[in-house]
Amino acid sequence: xxxxxxxxxxxxxxxxxxxxxxxxxxxxxxxxxxxxxxxxxxxxxxxxxxxxxxxxxxxxxxxxxxxxxxxxxxxxxxxxxxxxxxxxxxxxxxxxxxxxxxxxxxxxxxxxxxxxxxxxxxxxxxxxxxxxxxxxxxxxxxxxxxxxxxxxxxxxxxxxxxxxxxxxxxxxxxxxxxxxxxxxxxxxxxxxxxxxxxxxxxxxxxxxxxxxxxxxxxxxxxxxxxxxxxxxxxxxxxxxxxxxxxxxxxxxxxxxxxxxxxxxxxxxxxxxxxxxxxxxxxxxxxxxxxxxxxxxxxxxxxxxxxxxxxxxxxxxxxxxxxxxxxxxxxxxxxxxxxxxxxxxxxxxxxxxxxxxxxxxxxxxxxxxxxxxxxxxxxxxxxxxxxxxxxxxxxx
Amino acid sequence: xxxxxxxxxxxxxxxxxxxxxxxxxxxxxxxxxxxxxxxxxxxxxxxxxxxxxxxxxxxxxxxxxxxxxxxxxxxxxxxxxxxxxxxxxxxxxxxxxxxxxxxxxxxxxxxxxxxxxxxxxxxxxxxxxxxxxxxxxxxxxxxxxxxxxxxxxxxxxxxxxxxxxxxxxxxxxxxxxxxxxxxxxxxxxxxxxxxxxxxxxxxxxxxxxxxxxxxxxxxxxxxxxxxxxxxxxxxxxxxxxxxxxxxxxxxxxxxxxxxxxxxxxxxxxxxxxxxxxxxxxxxxxxxxxxxxxxxxxxxxxxxxxxxxxxxxxxxxxxxxxxxxxxxxxxxxxxxxxxxxxxxxxxxxxxxxxxxxxxxxxxxxxxxxxxxxxxxxxxxxxxxxxxxxxxxxxxxxxxxxxxxxxxxxxxxxxxxxxxxxxxxxxxxxxxxxxxxxxxxxxxxxxxxxxxxxxxxxxxxxxxxxxx
Numbered sequence: 001x002x003x004x005x006x007x008x009x010x011x012x013x014x015x016x017x018x019x020x021x022x023x024x025x026x027x028x029x030x031x032x033x034x035x036x037x038x039x040x041x042x043x044x045x046x047x048x049x050x051x052x053x054x055x056x057x058x059x060x061x062x063x064x065x066x067x068x069x070x071x072x073x074x075x076x077x078x079x080x081x082x083x084x085x086x087x088x089x090x091x092x093x094x095x096x097x098x099x100x101x102x103x104x105x106x107x108x109x110x111x112x113x114x115x116x117x118x119x120x121x122x123x124x125x126x127x128x129x130x131x132x133x134x135x136x137x138x139x140x141x142x143x144x145x146x147x148x149x150x151x152x153x154x155x156x157x158x159x160x161x162x163x164x165x166x167x168x169x170x171x172x173x174x175x176x177x178x179x180x181x182x183x184x185x186x187x188x189x190x191x192x193x194x195x196x197x198x199x200x201x202x203x204x205x206x207x208x209x210x211x212x213x214x215x216x217x218x219x220x221x222x223x224x225x226x227x228x229x230x231x232x233x234x235x236x237x238x239x240x241x242x243x244x245x246x247x248x249x250x251x252x253x254x255x256x257x258x259x260x261x262x263x264x265x266x267x268x269x270x271x272x273x274x275x276x277x278x279x280x281x282x283x284x285x286x287x288x289x290x291x292x293x294x295x296x297x298x299x300x301x302x303x304x305x306x307x308x309x310x311x312x313x314x315x316x317x318x319x320x321x322x323x324x325x326x327x328x329x330x331x332x333x334x335x336x337x338x339x340x341x342x343x344x345x346x347x348x349x350x351x352x353x354x355x356x357x358x359x360x361x362x363x364x365x366x367x368x369x370x371x372x373x374x375x376x377x378x379x380x381x382x383x384x385x386x387x388x389x390x391x392x393x394x395x
Numbered sequence: 396x397x398x399x400x401x402x403x404x405x406x407x408x409x410x411x412x413x414x415x416x417x418x419x420x421x422x423x424x425x426x427x428x429x430x431x432x433x434x435x436x437x438x439x440x441x442x443x444x445x446x447x448x449x450x451x452x453x454x455x456x457x458x459x460x461x462x463x464x465x466x467x468x469x470x471x472x473x474x475x476x477x478x479x480x481x482x483x484x485x486x487x488x489x490x491x492x493x494x495x496x497x498x499x500x501x502x503x504x505x506x507x508x509x510x511x512x513x514x515x516x517x518x519x520x521x522x523x524x525x526x527x528x529x530x531x532x533x534x535x536x537x538x539x540x541x542x543x544x545x546x547x548x549x550x551x552x553x554x555x556x557x558x559x560x561x562x563x564x565x566x567x568x569x570x571x572x573x574x575x576x577x578x579x580x581x582x583x584x585x586x587x588x589x590x591x592x593x594x595x596x597x598x599x600x601x602x603x604x605x606x607x608x609x610x611x612x613x614x615x616x617x618x619x620x621x622x623x624x625x626x627x628x629x630x631x632x633x634x635x636x637x638x639x640x641x642x643x644x645x646x647x648x649x650x651x652x653x654x655x656x657x658x659x660x661x662x663x664x665x666x667x668x669x670x671x672x673x674x675x676x677x678x679x680x681x682x683x684x685x686x687x688x689x690x691x692x693x694x695x696x697x698x699x700x701x702x703x704x705x706x707x708x709x710x711x712x713x714x715x716x717x718x719x720x721x722x723x724x725x726x727x728x729x730x731x732x733x734x735x736x737x738x739x740x741x742x743x744x745x746x747x748x749x750x751x752x753x754x755x756x757x758x759x760x761x762x763x764x765x766x767x768x769x770x771x772x773x774x775x776x777x778x779x780x781x782x783x784x785x786x787x788x789x790x791x792x793x794x795x796x797x798x799x800x801x802x803x804x805x806x807x808x809x810x811x812x813x814x815x816x817x818x819x820x821x822x823x824x825x826x827x828x829x830x831x832x833x834x835x836x837x838x839x840x841x842x843x844x845x846x847x848x849x850x851x852x853x854x855x856x857x858x859x860x861x
Binding site (some may be wrong): 132 | 542543544545547548549572574577578579581582583584585586588589595597599600601602603607611614615618780781806808809810812813814815816817820
């Protein structure tokens with residue numbers, strides 16, 4: 001099994017041998033929910049940060065008792081796993097006010113009185129400005145105090161600096177792999193890249209750095225390009241199903257750019273080593289490629305995509321949202337208008353995790369890629385309109 | 396298939412300003428004949444909208460359909476003037492090319508009084524679109540959806556996009572938004588900023604209600620003032636702010652007292668009045684007539700309270716209505732009272748639970764104004780943990796001696812649906828009979844008025860109350 005396959009195997013499961021070994025060695029694991037929670041703080045407190053996931057789900061039978069059918073499949077699957085004790089290896093959990101669905105995870109977890117006993121609600125601002133930077137800095141300090149009080153240890157700034165070094169190194173290595181995605185021919189598939197990041201969020205950082213270095217070596221002189229495939233940018237929030245990304249690729253797309261949570265958002269920007277560490281973390285986590293929950297940043301998000309399009313010779317955009325996600329729904333509205341004007345073909349997809357509707361999606365992808373390949377000029381038909389359930393007739 | 400009607404610029408708004416609110420204001424100078432006429436002709440418009448009553452039905456029913464006593468209607472008259480003047484101000488400002496500042500619905504526009512610019516509540520047509528006919532709000536919603544606004548977004552804010560796209564509200568020069576009460580607001584105000592190109596200030600609502608959170612929101616308020624000063628090119632007038640906040644304190648005092656009196660058995664007030672006050676608060680808080688209206692409602696309720704009279708003669712059921720109120724069926728309160736002797740004694744938005752604003756210094760005004768914005772109905776319950784929803788509900792059940800709860804399961808409230816199990820368990824522990832309605836508060840295509848009536852009727856029958 002090569003290193004990429006190893007990463008893929010880890011990404012496909014909710015628990016892995018490296019975590020198991022760490023647990024046996026007495027290390028603690030802290031679950032967390034969103035790209036705005038600084039892993040460095042968790043690591044410096046002596047925990048292995050573990051991003052909450054739905055991998056290994058058995059469905060939503062139990063989750064649906066707490067969450068309604070109007071809630072997204074991420075929370076329904078994830079909470080189902082929690083109710084099935086799939087996360088019983090966690091020693092603590094940090095929730096976040098990421099969106100209306102995930103913030104209620106905090107409430108339902110407490111209501112169901114599930115383990116672990118350390119449950120912290122991390123409140124991240126919805127704005128990017130100096131007030132929000134101060135606010136996030138204060139919130140990180142609050143998290144540190146809460147962990148100190150609960151676990152009875154004294155937080156060390158020096159350890160935090162060391163953790164920042166490790167995570168900066170990891171981000172740097174991921175950035176190096178990301179740069180390879182600009183190349184033509186491609187040395188790495190998009191699905192492989194996202195599998196690496198997904199795996200990293202469930203691995204001890206120390207081991208993961210070693211694995212990433214191996215991966216970079218492995219990718220040298222590798223060519224995985226497929227003739228006539230379309231270079232695409234993928235815009236989305238929660239993309240956990242690697243098989244879905246493989247479906248995009250097998251339908252004729254090469255994912256060479258992204259703004260997803262477990263993609264660019266994860267490794268964008270380094271933590272400034274010269275700054276006071278908590279302040280530096282607040283600045284990094286607030287200013288990385290943002291998610292649509294950040295109200296005053298949609299223009300920067302559009303500019304990020306446009307820059308990637310130009311740097312990576314991207315021909316089309318696939319913009320995805322989970323069903324019932326208000327935030328990404330609104331974002332897609334803006335993208336559709338913006339990229340119609342820019343002349344970039346865009347395919348919006350509305351998905352449900354583990355829905356099994358691959359046939360339908362494959363057909364849409366194939367048709368889209370065919371149109372992109374054949375196009376000479378942009379046409380209205382190419383800019384799909386999702387959510388147009390209502391059609392008007394003029395009086 | 397929903398028909399798309401061509402409408403002239405600001406048609407729906409102008410209809411309300413010049414035909415309905417204006418008429419109401421003038422006619423209610425002599426409330427008794429209006430009351431009698433409304434009562435006499437009620438059979439013609441109460442049951443269903445038709446081509447004869449289409450332009451009248453919603454307005455008449457909102458004002459009680461001849462079931463609201465003249466004294467109460469007289470108080471509402473001042474509210475009608477406040478609404479008319481506020482909407483008219485925005486329409487005129489647009490025409491003159493002056494500033495029109497959109498203010499998101501769970502924020503109030505007091506601060507704009509201190510800049511002497513027109514403010515406009517972006518979600519106004521959720522209620523006032525109905526006066527032109529019940530198909531108009533769904534038509535505005537459908538317009539937004541057809542243009543690609545996500546179907547799952549809250550219809551209240553989808554309608555704002557549709558209103559803008561169909562030229563039914565004045566174009567903004569500035570927008571003030573916030574991150575509460577839900578993701579729909581977060582996303583739609585980005586959409587509106589994108590579409591209109593208007594500079595936008597967004598309040599970042601904290602999750603908790605503790606000192607740090609209030610301080611952060613206060614900082615937001617200062618940032619908002621800087622934003623307005625920069626874009627309006629005018630310094631804030633602290634004297635004017637003091638004037639409007641003194642009035643807000645007065646409004647809060649009167650309406651708070653009305654809420655307190657509604658604890659009495661029988662309940663002396665009717666919830667439509669408090670709901671109407673909430674709409675005034677949303678749309679026309681800056682108007683001096685808003686105080687007159689609040690005082691008028693207080694006087695009416697106090698008279699009944701002192702005499703031990705209820706808003707209905709034979710009060711049989713006391714209801715807490717929880718979650719956002721239904722925009723297209725404002726008559727629900729009077730219908731419940733008339734048909735079942737059922738009184739909504741407290742609800743999600745009409746219930747006043749705010750802070751007194753200390754107007755002695757600019758600093759205290761900004762501090763308390765910020766705090767009061769976090770305590771507005773719907774905002775205060777939705778921005779944080781589930782306890783903000785359940786604890787207030789529990790308090791109301793106790794304080795208002797409620798017999799049952801009507802839970803408005805609004806489709807757009809994803810966080811509400813995600814907390815439903817907790818709410819259900821909470822109410823079950825208290826043995827509180829509850830009807831969980833599944834509806835869209837602004838879109839009667841989802842669940843119609845008739846379906847709602849039927850479900851509520853069945854609920855009462857099954858509990859032996861009807």
